[in-house]
Every structure is written in C-alpha cells, then in structure tokens.
Amino acid sequence: MLALTALACIESTDLSKLQPTVDSLTARLDELTGGPVTPAAPAGAPADLGAADIEFTLITGGDGHNLVFRGVGGDIDGVVNPTLVVEPGDVVQITLINGQPTEHDLVIDGYNVATGSVMQMDEERTISFLAEQEGTFAYFCTIAGHRAAGMEGKLQVGAATQAAAGTSVIKNPADLPGPLGSRGPQLVEVELVGQEVEGQLATGATYSYFTFNGTVPGPFIRARVGDTVEITLSNETSSAFTHSIDLHAVNGPGGGAVYTQVAPGETKVFTFQALNPGIYVYHCATPSVPHHITSGMYGLILIEPEGGLTPVDKEFYVMQGEIYTAEDFGSQGLLTFDPQKMADENPEYFVFNGAAGALATEENWLTANVGDSVRIFMGVGGPNFTSSFHVIGEIFDRVYPFGSVTSEPISDVQTISVPPGGAWIVEFTVDVPGDYILVDHALSRLERGLVGILHVEGEANPDVFHEGEAP
Ligand code: CU
Ligand code: CU
Numbered sequence: 001m002l003a004l005t006a007l008a009c010i011e012s013t014d015l016s017k018l019q020p021t022v023d024s025l026t027a028r029l030d031e032l033t034g035g036p037v038t039p040a041a042p043a044g045a046p047a048d049l050g051a052a053d054i055e056f057t058l059i060t061g062g063d064g065h066n067l068v069f070r071g072v073g074g075d076i077d078g079v080v081n082p083t084l085v086v087e088p089g090d091v092v093q094i095t096l097i098n099g100q101p102t103e104h105d106l107v108i109d110g111y112n113v114a115t116g117s118v119m120q121m122d123e124e125r126t127i128s129f130l131a132e133q134e135g136t137f138a139y140f141c142t143i144a145g146h147r148a149a150g151m152e153g154k155l156q157v158g159a160a161t162q163a164a165a166g167t168s169v170i171k172n173p174a175d176l177p178g179p180l181g182s183r184g185p186q187l188v189e190v191e192l193v194g195q196e197v198e199g200q201l202a203t204g205a206t207y208s209y210f211t212f213n214g215t216v217p218g219p220f221i222r223a224r225v226g227d228t229v230e231i232t233l234s235n236e237t238s239s240a241f242t243h244s245i246d247l248h249a250v251n252g253p254g255g256g257a258v259y260t261q262v263a264p265g266e267t268k269v270f271t272f273q274a275l276n277p278g279i280y281v282y283h284c285a286t287p288s289v290p291h292h293i294t295s296g297m298y299g300l301i302l303i304e305p306e307g308g309l310t311p312v313d314k315e316f317y318v319m320q321g322e323i324y325t326a327e328d329f330g331s332q333g334l335l336t337f338d339p340q341k342m343a344d345e346n347p348e349y350f351v352f353n354g355a356a357g358a359l360a361t362e363e364n365w366l367t368a369n370v371g372d373s374v375r376i377f378m379g380v381g382g383p384n385f386t387s388s389f390h391v392i393g394e395i396f397d398r399v400y401p402f403g404s405v406t407s408e409p410i411s412d413v414q415t416i417s418v419p420p421g422g423a424w425i426v427e428f429t430v431d432v433p434g435d436y437i438l439v440d441h442a443l444s445r446l447e448r449g450l451v452g453i454l455h456v457e458g459e460a461n462p463d464v465f466h467e468g469e470a471p
Pocket of ligand 1: 242243244284286292
C-alpha cells in the first residue's frame with residue numbers, strides 16, 4: 001500500500017517537481033504575461049503596454065572624471081548607475097533625462113530596448129517595455145566612448161541568483177565492466193584522476209563536485225581474488241584540493257590513503273593484493289574526509305571470487321549520497337557547501353549517482369526486458385546516511401548482505417539496509433513490463449532528489465499481474 005501510494009505520488013507530481021524544465025517555466029510565463037512581447041517601441045513612441053508596474057528615472061551626468069547615469073527619486077535616488085530591479089512580467093518604464101548639453105542615450109543589452117538620443121540639456125525620453133526574460137542585463141549609453149567612460153548599469157529581472165548549468169557528473173548505471181570469466185590472477189592497472197567540476201546538481205542548480213574521473217560515483221573497478229591491483233591516482237593541476245584514495249578492498253593502512261595524498265598536478269601509485277572477494281566502497285580520504293565524500297569522491301570495487309559471480313542478463317551500478325548545501329533544496333544557481341549542516345547531518349539533497357533525479361530520466365534510467373535476471377551493486381558513499389534501498393514493485397530474489405559473496409545469499413527480501421561505506425548486491429528477475437521506482441524507503445528523501453527508474457519492456461504477463469478480478 002505504501003509502495004502504491006509512493007508510486008502514484010511520484011507519477012502525479014514529484015518527478016515533474018524534480019525536473020521542471022526551463023521551457024515549461026517559459027511557457028508558464030508566457031501564459032501569465034499574455035505571450036511573447038513585442039520589442040519596445042522606438043524612442044519616444046507611445047508604448048501600447050498599459051500602465052507601468054514600475055518606473056525609473058535616470059539623469060546623465062559626470063561623476064568627477066567619469067560619465068554616469070544617476071538615479072532620480074525612489075530607492076535609486078542619487079545612486080550612480082543604479083541596478084534596476086524588476087519582477088518578470090512587469091511593464092517597466094524608464095525615463096532618461098539629459099543632465100548635460102551633450103548627446104546621450106540608453107539601450108539595454110539583450111532586451112532590444114533603446115531610448116534614442118537626448119541631445120539638449122534637460123531633454124527627456126521615456127520608454128516602456130515588458131520585462132519578459134529573466135536574468136541580469138547591462139544598460140548603457142551607445143555614444144562612442146561613453147560606456148567605457150562609465151555609463152553602464154544593470155537591469156535585474158527576477159531573483160539575483162539565476163538558473164545555472166554545469167556539466168553532468170551522473171554515472172550511467174549501466175557503465176561498468178563485464179564479468180571477468182574464468183581467467184586466473186593477473187595484474188590489474190587502474191588509473192584514477194581527481195577532478196573538481198561545477199556539475200549539475202538539479203535543474204537550474206550546480207555544485208562544486210569532487211570526483212574520480214569526472215563522475216559520481218567514480219569508475220566501477222573490477223578485479224578477482226588473487227589479482228595484483230596497481231592504483232595510479234593523479235590530481236588535476238586545476239584542482240584546489242589534495243585528493244587520495246582509501247579502497248575498502250585493501251589490507252593495509254588507510255586502505256591506500258597513506259600512499260596517495262596527491263597534491264594538485266601530482267601523481268602517486270600504490271599496489272595491493274586482492275585477498276578478500278566482495279563488493280567494496282572506495283573513497284577519497286583527505287581531510288575533511290566527509291567534505292570530499294559528500295562532494296562525490298566515492299565508488300565501488302568488485303573483487304570477484306574464484307570463477308566469478310553467477311551470470312545474469314543485466315548488471316547495474318548505483319550509489320547513494322547526500323549533499324549539504326547552504327541554500328535550501330530547490331534553490332537556483334551555484335549552490336555552496338555548508339560544513340555546519342554536514343556536521344549537523346542535515347542535508348538538503350539526497351542523490352543516486354550524483355544528482356537529483358539522476359536515474360529518473362530516460363538517458364540514465366536502468367533498462368531491462370521481461371524475463372531478464374538483474375543484478376544491482378548498491379553502495380552508499382554517504383557520508384552519513386544509511387540507505388533503506390527498495391525497488392517499488394519488485395522483490396529481491398537473492399541478496400548478498402554487506403556485500404559478502406562468500407556467504408550464501410538470503411532470498412526473498414523487500415528492502416536492504418546499506419550503511420555508509422558499505423555495499424550490497426541484489427538480484428531479481430523482472431516478470432512484468434513497466435517502470436519500477438528505485439528509492440530509499442526513508443521516503444522523505446524522495447522529495448529531496450532520491451529517485452531512480454528501472455524501465456522494463458516486454459509482453460504483459462497477466463498470470464503474474466493484471467487489473468481486475470481473478471479469472
Ligand atoms: Cu578528495
Ligand atoms: Cu572508508
């Protein structure tokens with residue numbers, strides 16, 4: 001029942017809430033403002049926009065040795081090159097008064113607004129326009145040399161923080177190496193690079209991620225028991241922080257962190273013997289360690305047992321973490337890390353594979369066909385929150401508790417409990433087509449970005465699941 005409620009809720013509102021598109025917002029804005037605006041009428045012409053919602057008067061003048069616009073009246077009275085703050089949808093009226101006996105004008109870059117010239121002392125021009133497009137735009141005088149001399153200010157439409165776009169850090173859950181088969185022990189060389197990137201956290205919001213190789217989680221590393229694993233960790237020259245790696249698959253101090261504190265521009269190498277099979281978390285271990293982990297520096301390493309794991313049709317790589325931004329969930333712009341919220345374990349975002357709703361879009365959802373056997377390697381980077389991982393509408397046929405592949409799996413499990421710095425393996429066969437929602441069953445986190453989809457295609461299977469009465 002709870003699962004059904006959650007599913008219905010996701011379908012009706014939550015996904016759309018998580019992924020509002022700029023297009024839909026623009027369309028909404030058009031709806032509210034009566035459609036796209038005609039550019040402002042030419043200088044002096046009566047504008048057919050109705051009464052102004054907000055009016056500004058600017059007078060041209062000198063400011064010691066510079067040329068400037070100065071506000072007249074209201075909040076901007078006397079302010080040099082004042083920022084003109086308006087709401088999206090406002091009809092804005094600007095009156096330009098010439099305070100000098102020389103030619104000036106005013107245009108707004110990106111808005112197709114121009115007053116035309118004022119030539120004489122005290123000459124005025126008034127222009128009205130609809131502030132449709134959100135953002136910050138420069139206004140300035142176009143007379144040669146005047147902008148450079150100081151006649152420039154800003155028109156700010158809407159909140160000062162603007163939607164931000166960064167690179168995707170999302171690790172596709174299908175991006176992992178295949179089974180090693182029956183090969184014997186060998187040398188496995190792994191190259192990792194510490195990369196700090198401004199990545200997309202949510203629609204309109206970015207965050208300064210720390211990553212291994214540009215994604216969250218980092219690369220899925222696959223070796224077998226008895227392998228010699230050589231880890232080469234580089235840190236980009238452009239990094240601001242030292243980075244390192246602690247692999248829980250290692251027997252040795254710091255899991256490798258003692259040999260891999262790598263300053264920006266440096267490279268360090270260490271080698272370990274894979275003694276214990278299992279699925280293990282790796283992460284950066286440079287203070288403040290939780291800061292580096294929350295920012296994305298974690299991943300999984302699988303040490304296969306002799307002969308490997310049972311073959312399945314599909315394998316997926318999913319990791320959960322939480323992000324502590326100073327700004328509230330849903331804020332726009334570049335969001336900043338808040339160490340106090342981290343100390344208080346009070347995150348704003350919960351994420352699968354690095355970003356809000358990362359695995360809920362077609363580009364990155366998990367896909368399978370009816371009848372497929374599916375394996376999910378599910379790890380938690382954290383740094384702090386245990387995941388009650390659950391797939392709505394599925395039952396895990398086999399579960400490997402705490403990632404132990406040398407113990408017998410347990411069968412028929414609904415929800416697993418994955419601790420920070422831990423990973424489990426779940427396996428199940430998909431019997432019925434449709435979308436299955438990946439959640440942490442601590443479901444408040446769903447509304448903070450933690451959601452994924454397993455999309456299953458194939459023939460309906462009414463023997464197992466159908467609407468209506470039993471035949
Ligand atoms: Cu780091
Ligand atoms: Cu650790």
